[in-house]
Amino acid sequence: MPETPKPTVGEAPHLRRPLSYVRRTARLTPSQQRAWDTRRHQYLVDVRREAEDRVLSVHPDWRFDAAAEFGRTAPVVMEIGTGLGECVVHAAASHPERDHVAVEVYTPGVASTIVRAGHAGTDPADAGGAPGQELTNLRILQADAAALLEHGLPAASLDELWVFFPDPWPKQRHHKRRLVSPEFADLAARVLRPGGVWRLATDWAEYGEVMLAVGDAAEQFHNAHGTGNVAPRFDGRVMTSFERKGLTAGRSVTDLEFVRR
Template sequence: MTEDDARSSAPSRRTIRSFVIRGGRATAAQQRALDDLWPRYGVEFNGQPLDLDQLFGRRAPRMLEIGFGAGEALLAFAEKHPELDCIGVEVHKPGVGHLLLGAYTAGLQNLRVICHDAVEVLQQQLPPGSLQLIHIFFPDPWHKKRHHKRRLIQPEFVELLAQSLAVGGTLRLATDWEHYAMHMREVIDASPSFANEAPDTGFVARNEERPVTRFERRGHRLGHGVWDLSYRRIAATPSA
């Protein structure tokens, strides 16, 4: 392989990320969880496709939550659905530590955590069609216009979601920023891989499986609305 061939076959370098690493430090308990519980629940990113049956020790339907924050919604979902294997992706280590503590306390066997950029996880680590459900709750809205390019929900990212989600699977999203809600709807409605499950209004009622987190309660106190969206993964119609 020539040097030019190697360059052309390498994954393209991302120059715009949807997140920044915050400077907050983990508490002592969270750091202990990161040190002691990561071997039990953590999955290192190595750029290679995961064998999910081997990872969980069984074959089962799988769900993914991207950007789980402190992990409240993911922990509640994994506890309620022991029949599903749950994967959480988050870049902020204090939140990861918080989730690990909750998973250990609850004795969960069906949860694994990846502390890495979700784009690269979807590109390189999750096999095509391996998920039945994806949750993206309250991603950073990047509300200033000059920062809109940083928003997670963009056409290219939506197609990465479609790649990992099995046909018939579900994509659920929520945001408390109306402009971002409309952006989400516009971008995902335009994808041939997804069908909006509320085609008339574009938005659905809050799914009861999404708990009202501390973040959302704070938004309610500030008078923020919340917009939920749900999409079904469909087989894209071939171009004529």
């Protein structure tokens, strides 16, 4: 694994942060490629970058304007690390009264989310979704999540923040790459409104203990189920292929829920 570059004089802290992800080759299936070529502009937000070669960066002067993107003022739910889009697309289709923002770094994941969105529909009673019926309450940000929360979102602009099954980076030497940390809790607190909810889930038991400790120690949050306690399974989190694979392998899932003070 490549080491984090040494900082140069005057370099901003967000440029030195260990990344919680690794860049991978973006190979799309034919259906993903068609969605990417023809429909990404309906969902993918044009994020201003710090430089052309920093394709997942967020320029310090750029801000995501939810009201402008969605054309209305509504509760905003953001999911970080949306994977194939199963959870966020289901949530957007089930709750048209809310606006949903998917954050994902991998292009195949973004393309898969666009494919799903095109078949999800906007009627919660329509379980399968009508083909060709696009979601109007979903946008996708292909960007580094930590940078996005640090300066790409207005303060107190989210009603809920979801972090489901982030990479556990199980090896001790890679723990510094884990997304959920005391520093990340500060960023989550910055973007959530008072009373907003930070939801987490992991199928890696040790990481779940770390997440619980981080949330309980964060002064800006209180544990919705009491200090030291995990949450029941969040019924708004659909069973994804990733979660099902973990359960089949014998891993249990830890759900957590923290409320912004």
